[in-house]
Amino acid sequence: MQLSNKQDAKVAIIGAGPAGTTLARLLHRADIPSTIFEAEKSLEARTQGGTLDLHYNTGIKAVKEAGLHDEYLKHARYDGEAFTFADKQYRIYIRRPGSTGESKHGRPEIDRSRLREILVASMPQNSIKWGVKIKEVVGRDGEWWLSDDDGKDHGPYHLVVGADGAFSRVRKLLSDEFPSYAGVGGVWGLIHDAEKRFPKLHAMANRGSFFSFSDGKSIMAQQLGDGCLNVSAIWARPENWTKTNGLDEQNGEALRSAALKGYTDWDERITSLLDAIDSGGLVNRDLYHLPVGIRWKHVPGLTLIGDAAHLMTPFAGEGVNLAMTDALDLSRVISKAVEGSINTSRDLRPILSFALKGFEDDMFRRAAEVQQKTLDMMNFMFFTPGAPYTTIERYAMTALSDELPNGTAWAVGLMMHTFLFVKKKWFLKPEPKVE
Numbered sequence: 366m367q368l369s370n371k372q373d374a375k376v377a378i379i380g381a382g383p384a385g386t387t388l389a390r391l392l393h394r395a396d397i398p399s400t401i402f403e404a405e406k407s408l409e410a411r412t413q414g415g416t417l418d419l420h421y422n423t424g425i426k427a428v429k430e431a432g433l434h435d436e437y438l439k440h441a442r443y444d445g446e447a448f449t450f451a452d453k454q455y456r457i458y459i460r461r462p463g464s465t466g467e468s469k470h471g472r473p474e475i476d477r478s479r480l481r482e483i484l485v486a487s488m489p490q491n492s493i494k495w496g497v498k499i500k501e502v503v504g505r506d507g508e509w510w511l512s513d514d515d516g517k518d519h520g521p522y523h524l525v526v527g528a529d530g531a532f533s534r535v536r537k538l539l540s541d542e543f544p545s546y547a548g549v550g551g552v553w554g555l556i557h558d559a560e561k562r563f564p565k566l567h568a569m570a571n572r573g574s575f576f577s578f579s580d581g582k583s584i585m586a587q588q589l590g591d592g593c594l595n596v597s598a599i600w601a602r603p604e605n606w607t608k609t610n611g612l613d614e615q616n617g618e619a620l621r622s623a624a625l626k627g628y629t630d631w632d633e634r635i636t637s638l639l640d641a642i643d644s645g646g647l648v649n650r651d652l653y654h655l656p657v658g659i660r661w662k663h664v665p666g667l668t669l670i671g672d673a674a675h676l677m678t679p680f681a682g683e684g685v686n687l688a689m690t691d692a693l694d695l696s697r698v699i700s701k702a703v704e705g706s707i708n709t710s711r712d713l714r715p716i717l718s719f720a721l722k723g724f725e726d727d728m729f730r731r732a733a734e735v736q737q738k739t740l741d742m743m744n745f746m747f748f749t750p751g752a753p754y755t756t757i758e759r760y761a762m763t764a765l766s767d768e769l770p771n772g773t774a775w776a777v778g779l780m781m782h783t784f785l786f787v788k789k790k791w792f793l794k795p796e797p798k799v800e
């Protein structure tokens with residue numbers, strides 16, 4: 366089927382997460398229409414807790430290409446880059462202040478909900494079909510049809526993009542892989558109005574993040590733009606912890622007291638983060654990932670981006686950045702193929718298929734590196750005896766690996782090792798208590 370103009374291109378995107386909305390926005394900028402099908406009923410249907418740090422060469426680059434950088438800057442929190450890394454005795458290994466403005470190596474934080482709002486608001490009305498959960502994708506006569514959970518069909522489409530997250534339904538058409546349990550899970554919750562109600566806890570995050578690890582366990586707190594602290598306790602545990610322990614997932618207080626039992630030998634200033642989570646507001650979550658280096662044989666007219674393509678745990682803070690980079694690259698590939706079809710009066714499908722193969726190969730390569738980095742960072746903190754004392758150098762260097770200018774890794778590594786050697790030998794003491 367040859368296209369006479371860009372409006373003839375028929376692109377369906379399943380999922381209005383960061384990957385799907387970024388792709389739709391970028392296509393809109395290129396005058397190519399697309400429709401997003403999103404299972405959630407509306408933008409407000411689910412609280413999108415948590416904060417995401419966008420990186421200069423990936424997430425922020427996509428935001429810029431989407432023409433949303435000014436809007437993004439209104440909500441990005443450069444002071445959110447502040448970062449404290451401690452162990453269970455509240456001995457601080459690394460403390461970094463936040464910054465005040467954009468830098469090439471900046472990783473400003475933005476609330477997940479705010480990022481989604483910006484992207485959704487930038488698209489034409491009705492380009493997102495809220496409350497439509499896609500059940501099946503079926504190929505017919507070289508085109509694709511979608512059917513939803515209510516039995517309604519949508520289509521036909523030249524291209525269907527599965528941006529439908531961890532448990533993607535589109536993935537099964539491309540790959541036999543399914544996410545496996547990563548070996549860690551935990552409880553999450555918010556502390557509202559932390560600065561006023563819990564100034565000491567608020568100060569621990571220093572408007573950014575507080576991370577503490579020991580004995581395969583962690584407690585973390587991250588400041589959100591609305592003044593909440595997003596707190597998690599994550600630890601190495603078998604899958605289905607709640608079921609095995611007869612815990613009701615809806616009973617936040619039961620989750621809190623069960624989780625706290627694993628932290629009795631932790632500094633109480635750290636565990637008080639868990640204590641302070643708003644009453645009843647705890648949720649339990651197991652973390653899953655796809656195998657490092659996942660790839661599939663190309664199927665014309667179908668592809669995946671974001672977590673659907675390469676789900677990983679959040680320990681390197683790369684998932685959203687990779688998802689938005691996928692969207693950026695894919696938008697360019699689609700745009701080029703559509704223009705190619707119009708300019709040469711040739712069928713879009715073979716042109717698109719050839720381009721998609723190239724896109725997928727690049728994505729597989731890029732994702733494999735980040736998946737490995739994420740796995741390493743998780744292993745350094747949760748599955749290596751003596752962590753963080755024994756692993757902090759490797760953890761820090763892995764975290765920084767993609768930020769360092771070419772040829773500087775050895776120098777930064779030397780400085781980092783020297784700094785941490787001195788710190789560990791002479792200065793690693795529990796933080797003094799302040800009354």
Ligand SMILES: Cc1cc2nc3c(=O)[nH]c(=O)nc-3n(C[C@H](O)[C@H](O)[C@H](O)COP(=O)(O)OP(=O)(O)OC[C@H]3O[C@@H](n4cnc5c(N)ncnc54)[C@H](O)[C@@H]3O)c2cc1C
Nearest residue numbers: 380382383384404498499529530671672679682683684685
């Ligand atoms: C606890 C936690 C903390 C994280 N922290 C960070 C971080 O700090 N930094 C970072 O970079 N990454 C982080 N991540 C990872 C990041 O959230 C993901 O990588 C990112 O959201 C992926 O975006 P996505 O659009 O691919 O998928 P998602 O955000 O999962 O979006 C998928 C969308 O598809 C919809 N959907 C699913 N199935 C269907 C269907 N059948 N029909 C219609 N719609 C459907 C869903 O409702 C959802 O809206 C974290 C993840 C978790 C779990």
